[in-house]
Amino acid sequence: MFYVFLGLSTYIATSTFFLYNPQLLHGKKKSAIKCRHISHRGGAAENLENTITAFKQLLRLIAKIWFLSLLCSAIDCDTDMLEIDLHITKDGQVVVSHDDYLSRSCQKAIYVNQTDYQDLPMLEPPLKVTFTKxxxxxxxxxxxxIALLSEVFDAFANTPINMDLKVCDEKLIIQTDCLIRKYKRENITIWGSANDVVLxxxxxxxxxxPTFFSKRRVVITILLFYTGLLPFVPIKESYFEVIMPSIVKKVLNPELPIKSCAYAKFIDYLLMRPSLINHLKRRGIQVYLWVLxxxxxxxxxxxxxxxGIVTDYPTKLQKFLQKQKSD
Structure with a gap:
């Protein structure tokens, strides 16, 4: 028992040491993108989601606020990011849309991947803002x-963009990569998927x-953290983008039963640990929480x-950041 205790104590002490000093085992990741203000679907509560107009109005808003406070444009600074979703049409066009089945956004019972781009319907407002009551x-x-990804890259050549590939489609991956290379956006683009196969x-x-974590990789990271193995394991991803579980009851489902509420609180406790977040940051992995x-x-x-924070209300978040800075 003495040797078991000694071995366990040594392991815990070593793991704790490297948890706070990961640079001794891993090189710190470097990224050209450092953002605090990330607009979910281009600010889905303030303009029609994932449209060119939403992106332009958003950047005009941020540029105006930052010009007044810092005498610079957000378009030229690494302080803001667009978050978008990608699908591919039947004729191979990469489009910016959260949904593949368009009954919610366009009120049409059709699929993006079964429709040529020219035949896609228009968005039909009002659209429900998903992460609100x-x-x-x-x-x-x-x-x-529904915008083409090429149109977004044309209009926002210097703007960091976070891209979520929503389906496991080889053509979508290849075409998206071709556009990234064509527009030379490797350093100001993040891509990933909740699906680990896609990742x-x-x-x-x-x-x-650079990539963000899939759901599977988030779960693995949490398990590694609580078993003390995380400091010793290399990580490919550069962005840890996860939901803040506390919003599930408050926003997504206020009428959750008691057992489900307890489960959500437990997941929140496991995931929202400052020691985990700080460890990832010491390794150069940025942490973004959504959708707040x-x-x-x-x-x-x-x-x-x-x-950084991913939000549907870019104006509200921008004012919050300015208020925090002035305070």
Whole structure:
């Protein structure tokens, strides 16, 4: 028992030491992208999600606020990011859309991957803002077109973009990579997927483009953290992008039963650990929490150590950041 205790104590002490000093085992990741303000689907509560108009109005807003406070444009600074979702059409066009089945966003019972781009319907507002209790976005009806990824790259050549590939489709991966290379965006683009199979394909397709964690990789990371193995394991991803579990009851399902509430609180406790977040940051892995839409959640996220927040309300988050800076 003495040797078991000695071995266990040594392991715990060693793991704890490297948890706080990971640079002794791993080189710190470096990224050209460092963002605090990330707009979910281009700010889905303020403009029609994933449209060119939403992106342009968002950047004009941020540029105006930052110009007044810092005399610089957010377009030229690494302080903001667009978060978008990708699908591919039947004729091989990469489009910016959260949904493959368009009944929610376009009120049409069709699939993006079964439709040529020219035949895709227009967005039909109002659109439900997913990560709110009961908010709807009516938006600017002058632009209801599902945008091409190439159009987004053309219009926002210097803007960091976070891309979620929603389906496991070889053509989507290849075409997206071709556009990244064409526009020379390897250093200002993040890509990834909740699907770990897609994530592994992205590594093979273009290892120069930084990735965010899949769901499976998040679970593995949590298990490694609580078993003390995380400090010893190399990590390929550069961005730890996870939901803040506390918003599940508050926003996504306020009527959750008691057992489900307890489960959500338990997951929140496991995931929202400052020691985990700080360890990842010491390794150069940025931590983004989503999708947060009120000041209390903004405040908690930054208190936990998050690098950035993904929000549907870019105006609200920008004002919060300015207020924090002035305070």
């Amino acid at each position: 009961d908010d709807w976005c009516y938006g600017d009806r002058s632009d209801r077109k 592994q394909k992205l590594y093979l397709q273009n290892p120069e483009v 839409n009120d000041e209390n959640d903004f405040r908690r996220a930054f208190r936990l150590g998050a690098d």
